Amino acid sequence: MSERRHAPAWLNKLSVWGALLPFFAFGIIMEVIPIITIVSASLTDPGHGLSLVNYQRSMAPLILQSFANSLRLSAVTALLGVVLGTLVSLAIVSSRNKLLREAATALADVATNFGGAPLAFAFIITLGSTGVLTLTLKEFFGISLYPAFRVYSVSGLVLAYLYFQMPLMALLIQPSLLGLKAEWREAALNLGASTFGYWRHVALPILTPALLGGFLLLFANSFGAYATAWTLTGPDINLVTIQIAALIRGEVQLEPGIADAMATASLGIMALCVAGYQWASSRAARWRL
Amino acid sequence: MKRASLGRFMVLGFFLTYMLLPLLATVAFSFSVRWDRTILPEGLTLDWWQAVVERRAFLLTLRNSLFISVGAMFFSVLLVTPTAYWAHLRVPQAKPLIELLTVLPFGIPGVVLALALLRSYARLGAAIVYSPWMLIAACMVLALPFMYRPVANALAALNVRALTEAAQMLGASWVTTLTRVIAPNILSGVLGGALLVFSTVFVEFTLANLLVGARFKTFPIYIVEFTRFDARQASALAAISFVVAWLTSLAIIWVAGSASRGRESLGPR
Numbered sequence: 001m002s003e004r005r006h007a008p009a010w011l012n013k014l015s016v017w018g019a020l021l022p023f024f025a026f027g028i029i030m031e032v033i034p035i036i037t038i039v040s041a042s043l044t045d046p047g048h049g050l051s052l053v054n055y056q057r058s059m060a061p062l063i064l065q066s067f068a069n070s071l072r073l074s075a076v077t078a079l080l081g082v083v084l085g086t087l088v089s090l091a092i093v094s095s096r097n098k099l100l101r102e103a104a105t106a107l108a109d110v111a112t113n114f115g116g117a118p119l120a121f122a123f124i125i126t127l128g129s130t131g132v133l134t135l136t137l138k139e140f141f142g143i144s145l146y147p148a149f150r151v152y153s154v155s156g157l158v159l160a161y162l163y164f165q166m167p168l169m170a171l172l173i174q175p176s177l178l179g180l181k182a183e184w185r186e187a188a189l190n191l192g193a194s195t196f197g198y199w200r201h202v203a204l205p206i207l208t209p210a211l212l213g214g215f216l217l218l219f220a221n222s223f224g225a226y227a228t229a230w231t232l233t234g235p236d237i238n239l240v241t242i243q244i245a246a247l248i249r250g251e252v253q254l255e256p257g258i259a260d261a262m263a264t265a266s267l268g269i270m271a272l273c274v275a276g277y278q279w280a281s282s283r284a285a286r287w288r289l
Numbered sequence: 290m291k292r293a294s295l296g297r298f299m300v301l302g303f304f305l306t307y308m309l310l311p312l313l314a315t316v317a318f319s320f321s322v323r324w325d326r327t328i329l330p331e332g333l334t335l336d337w338w339q340a341v342v343e344r345r346a347f348l349l350t351l352r353n354s355l356f357i358s359v360g361a362m363f364f365s366v367l368l369v370t371p372t373a374y375w376a377h378l379r380v381p382q383a384k385p386l387i388e389l390l391t392v393l394p395f396g397i398p399g400v401v402l403a404l405a406l407l408r409s410y411a412r413l414g415a416a417i418v419y420s421p422w423m424l425i426a427a428c429m430v431l432a433l434p435f436m437y438r439p440v441a442n443a444l445a446a447l448n449v450r451a452l453t454e455a456a457q458m459l460g461a462s463w464v465t466t467l468t469r470v471i472a473p474n475i476l477s478g479v480l481g482g483a484l485l486v487f488s489t490v491f492v493e494f495t496l497a498n499l500l501v502g503a504r505f506k507t508f509p510i511y512i513v514e515f516t517r518f519d520a521r522q523a524s525a526l527a528a529i530s531f532v533v534a535w536l537t538s539l540a541i542i543w544v545a546g547s548a549s550r551g552r553e554s555l556g557p558r
Contacts, residue, residue: 016379016380017380017383019371019372019375019379020372020375020376020380020383020387022368022372023368023369023372023387023390024386024390026368026426026429027390030406030426030427030429030430031390031393031394031397031430033409034402034405034406034408034409034410035397035405037405037408037409038401038404038405038408038409041408087300088300088301088304090300091296091297091300091301091304092301094293094297095297095301100301104301104304104305106538106539106542107304107305107308107309108308109538109541109542110534110535110538110539111308113485113488113489113492113534113538114492114531114534115492116492116493116494116495116509117492117494117509117512117513117516117527117530118315118492118509118512118526118527118530118531118534119311120516121315121512121516121523121524121527122311122312122314122315122527122531123311124516124520125311125314125315125318125520125524126310126311126314126315131314132310132314132317132318133310133314162307163307163308163311166304166307167308170304220395220396223398224397224398224399224400224401225398226398226399226400226494226495227399227494227495227498227509230494230513231494231513231516241398241399241400241495244400244401244404245400245403245495245498245499247404248400248403248404248407248499249499256408259404260404260408263400263401263404263405266398266401267396267397267401270395270396270397270398271396273396274392274395274396278392
């Protein structure tokens with residue numbers, strides 16, 4: 001103990017930081033180097049140095065279409081997820097039955113972590129051409145889903161994505177809904193506002209940052225998803241993640257430069273969403289003091 | 290007020306149906322003789338379950354998945370807990386950097402991580418870049434936010450400095466302090482994080498498919514293969530995956546619940 005006290009300050013500091021070395025080594029090897037590698041490779045033309053040639057070659061219709069499809073799918077499922085998730089959360093927090101409240105929150109907790117292959121398959125069993133719900137609707141209500149609807153299509157993907165988007169939003173927005181103070185509502189109503197007026201002019205402006213943050217996180221969540229789409233629709237639907245995976249597996253002619261450019265563009269989109277989410281949720285937290 | 294509770298009833302009913310129907314349908318399907326012509330299954334059977342369980346590949350892929358998810362869980366605990374503790378106690382300046390590295394994975398899609406790892410380390414040889422160990426490390430990246438957050442929250446709720454000083458004053462070494470004093474106090478955070486890592490990695494398909502693929506077939510890869518040629522047996526496999534996910538989630542909720550009950554029993558601080 002006493003020897004350590006006599007060690008020079010810089011050595012002491014070094015050994016204090018040294019204990020964090022394994023973690024930082026892991027982060028650098030598994031996160032920083034891989035990201036820098038693809039970003040710099042996407043901006044390089046082998047033999048010619050810095051260049052945008054990979055991005056120019058990525059302007060092919062198939063790739064542009066994949067970005068358009070992924071952005072649209074993410075926007076639709078994020079928007080529906082925000083609206084439905086907020087309604088669900090509202091129903092949960094305003095419920096007077098404690099058991100129901102806890103059970104519904106726990107269910108949302110579990111479902112958020114669901115996804116991928118088993119979930120996509122569950123949707124085929126439920127809504128496929130001979131699915132359980134498809135048959136029920138036909139027999140009992142005379143509603144034929146097919147051929148107008150197909151679960152192996154974009155609309156099927158939207159329904160499957162909503163399975164994890166809706167509960168995720170319900171969990172994200174819950175603290176903000178619980179933070180709406182009863183006094184604010186009473187004050188608004190005492191001053192002559194209608195219930196609608198309270199929501200329109202008081203609650204909604206307070207909730208806006210949380211809703212925006214939720215939208216961005218759901219958008220990113222959907223943009224990066226791969227397993228659900230791959231199980232449900234295979235290569236039929238042209239999404240960014242499906243294209244990158246096909247490039248990795250070498251199913252299309254191997255063009256590493258294009259894969260790097262697509263991956264870098266995806267990272268940019270994801271970074272904007274996550275940074276926007278962080279900013280919005282710090283704004284949302286101001287009301288919860 | 291009547292209208293509001295009717296609305297609430299409908300919203301919650303819709304939500305519960307949406308969340309439960311696909312799962313229940315899949316489980317019921319796996320026990321049905323035939324269920325594609327009539328509204329109710331044409332009889333019940335255990336045939337599909339038996340066929341699934343008897344395959345050698347079933348146990349093999351289940352074992353592979355357990356190896357990957359338990360491995361990722363074990364190394365995540367080992368890497369993150371001491372780091373979070375040490376940063377909390379001695380190097381608070383390092384916290385923003387650590388937090389950056391633990392939030393970053395939220396912004397990296399699985400396919401992009403797989404591509405980036407292959408492009409960075411392919412020259413080290415197939416034995417390294419396509420190995421199960423690489424898959425474990427990649428899954429740890431994906432699960433880093435889930436491991437770090439609960440541990441950091443548990444540390445923040447504790448007077449780490451006082452506990453550490455008391456332990457050291459009584460002659461405890463660093464290892465003893467960490468394992469006998471700090472660990473029991475942040476156990477619920479560590480356990481909750483570890484279980485989240487396990488449940489995330491157990492269902493991870495993207496990284497497994499793109500990094501190891503057929504070389505080290507995991508359970509989710511096996512399920513996807515089956516969905517292409519036998520729906521009934523695939524539904525049994527999916528049901529197993531649901532049960533694992535539900536049990537882990539219930540364990541997480543139980544751990545979190547017992548932790549907050551523990552805090553309540555200590556009274557306000």
